Amino acid sequence: MTTTPRLHWWLSLALLALCGGVVVVFLGPQKFLPVRARPAGDENVLRIVYSQALRPDPHVRPAPISSYNLFILSLWEPLVECDPATGEPRPAAAASWSWSSDYRTLTLKLRPDARWSNGDRVTAADFVRGWLRLLRQRVALAYALFPVKNAEAYHRGARDKPAAVGLRALDDFTLQVELDEPRTSLVAELADPLLAPLHESTEKVLAEYRFYKQPASLVTNGPFRLIGVSGDGYRLESCPFYHGRAQVRLAGVQFIRATYAMTGALMVAAGEADVVPSMSYAPEREWPSNRPTVVESELTLGVAANFFNVTRGPLRDLRVRRALALALNRENLIEESDRTRMVPAWSWVPDMPGRKGLALFEENSAQARQLLAEAGYPGGRGLPVLRMSLPLWMEGDTYAVASTERWFRELGVRTYVAYEAPAARNERLNAGDYDITYGSLVATVPDAADLLSTFTMPAEYTETKWHDDETSRLLAAANHKTGVERLALLEQAERRAMAAVPAVPLMFERRHTLRSSEVQGWYGDPLARQSPKRLWLELVPAMSPGDPTPGT
């Protein structure tokens, strides 16, 4: 037996080479990497990255919503679209619209020049067909049409005749929508990509997946049409039949699948792609190439909040609820790593196009302590332990319980956090056997009323158990108004609801989009309904490695 460590020379050499190779890869250069030139013929093709499966079906909406919206709004055009600056509805497939005097019937006139990608005319019947398909699908997305008369009943199977639904194609170019209740926000709601029309052939093409091998078989009415499908994504080209083709500056759009949003960002850095929608946070790493990029940021239309059960013990007292709201410190609540994503919420409705968020809350621990003392609980003494009910999946979510720590430190209020399985928690919520919950609301309609509607529901169905007739009246009145009058009523409703503090808004969320500086025309949208038809490319020469790294 030899006692000398001895390996074959070639084995030692191989090991050394392997180690060297691994070290080179792990410590290799990560800056100033070369950028690939745009492929010939693609100079005017926008390349968008998506990281979750996409399907060219307006009624299958995967997350993240922005990739889906970009894809569907490339292929289909709804009746209206919202102005990026004001949020006001603008004609798209519809040329005009009018309300009946009671705001229960909306009549839309379609463009006579609207064409499908195969040249067929787009008719009102195509919208009715598409919307009825949405209602027939047993998916949660059908709620978008629930304001329409009998739509929910048809969706749930309580009514089986499509004719019962308040949708009428009065003629080829006239569509009539009958509502259960007045809802002037409905016009803006029609900008939802879900409410795209369907060509008579489309349902079958989607059901048979024919578009994979015959992309042209998918007939759409949007600014682009499908010309290629592969495992790596979809290729679209500008549609020659689109009524607004003169305004569409892109020759095509390519949707490229990436494994993660982060690898999508690398694709942008390498010159393989131009846009990564739905970056959950701004990339913090050093940018690997000199390709100029911009991180766009927009507030989403949603709010994370604590909900107080106003029928429970000390929380019946407005002073206690206000004290709990005043004692918060939203800036400290947000974790350092989330600074670019989360924003302190001082109102229930965040900033949105045409409507600035209100400043309804403030933070003042001294005043909070005073209010609590006035309510009979100085330093939290005498106040029972508050039960916070959270779903099991929220265990580990630091935001859900961050307020409880603050309440204890500032007010001496103790909280018991109970994580519960869905069935047990539902039972507890229905029975009202809790004091506080935490959750998020996300709007699906570009209108403040959507977030505020949680305060108009019957008390037994809400987490706050709070109901105020006047707030409900104000929101109902807003549904009879449009424009400035409507906004004023919504503001009154929000102020009134927040003054009663049934819930405390904590944070709003930002959505990030990474784009190459070559991409022009990008605009913010709280519901991420950007349409590629508004975008264009301005190619810039590639920067040399010596040039300063562009700010992101």
Added chain:
Amino acid sequence: MKHSTGSGTEAGWRNARWGWGLWLVGTIALVAFLWWDARAWLQDAPQATFRTTKLNLWPLEILWWLFVPAILLVQRSLTRVDRHWPWALGLHGLLAAVITGLFIIAQAGRLLLVNHLPVSFLPVVVDDMRWLGEWSYLPALIYLAVILALYAFGYYREWRAGQRLTHQLQVANAQLETRLVRASLDALKMQLHPHFLFNTLNSITSLIRNNRTREAEDIVAGLGGLLRRSLDHRQEAMDTLEHELDFLRRYFEIESIRFQDRLKVEYEIDPKCLRAEVPSLLLQPLAENAMKHGISKDPAARLLRISAARDGTRLVLTVYNDGPPLPKDEAALNLGIGLQNSHARLLMLYGDEARLRLRDTPPHGVRAEIILPFRPSPSP
């Protein structure tokens, strides 16, 4: 310490060649299949994508197949340095890290190809994977577990080889001991024949002197048969009781000529005992003693009785004569070379399990008794 025989090494090399061959065939088959599956993508066909190839879809663990020979080779090499365990430990640690790194790089390579990123982005992808928590350290654990198992198996095999060697040595020792015992037995047997011959030749001489030539001739003929038979069994340490009694009968035929009609020999033999195994020429010295110290000492004595019976697991052999009792001073003393030899042989063959004793049987007579384990003879 490694122990192997020439044939063992040859078998080991044969197995190793088979192993390498199988690995090579498997590798070629695997590469060929992966190439065939990804041919469209490799040929840059339109619509073809790396994403749907098995190269991307199959679990990365397939890499272990490629690593197996390298791991075995390294482990085999490092086993030789086991007395330098810090070296082995360090090298295995390094290898575990390298293999983990290779897995991470392979995963990053996949991400690179799936996302159409240039090769120069590989370090960036590797770093991004760390951000995403996609660095898996499982390969290091698997490697170390496999190495531990290989070491354990190796040591177990060596232990088994040691055990086998010990057993072989024990067998060899036992065989050597048996050979020594057999040599001793042969030497003792060799002492019997001269002793008997001496007595018989004395008898023949006496007969010739007394002009009893006819009887002397009979004895010579009987002796010739006896010696022939004795020579036939010379190489055998054990014999059946049946053969032993047959030998004894021939012996008494000679003795009865010497003693004319005075000698009466009786046999009380349990037939079940005839196939029992006994040391060859065991009874003859006892019979000779009975003749010498019993029958020939007392003119009235004439009976000699041989008996054999089974007592459970024991065989009881007796030789009785109705001659005078044992001399007082001789009972515990040496009764002759033949008897001593019989005693020594019993001790060597059976140890404490066998016994030989002489007893007076008042009013007259002496009985010699041998007790030994009852064992049926293996020979037919």
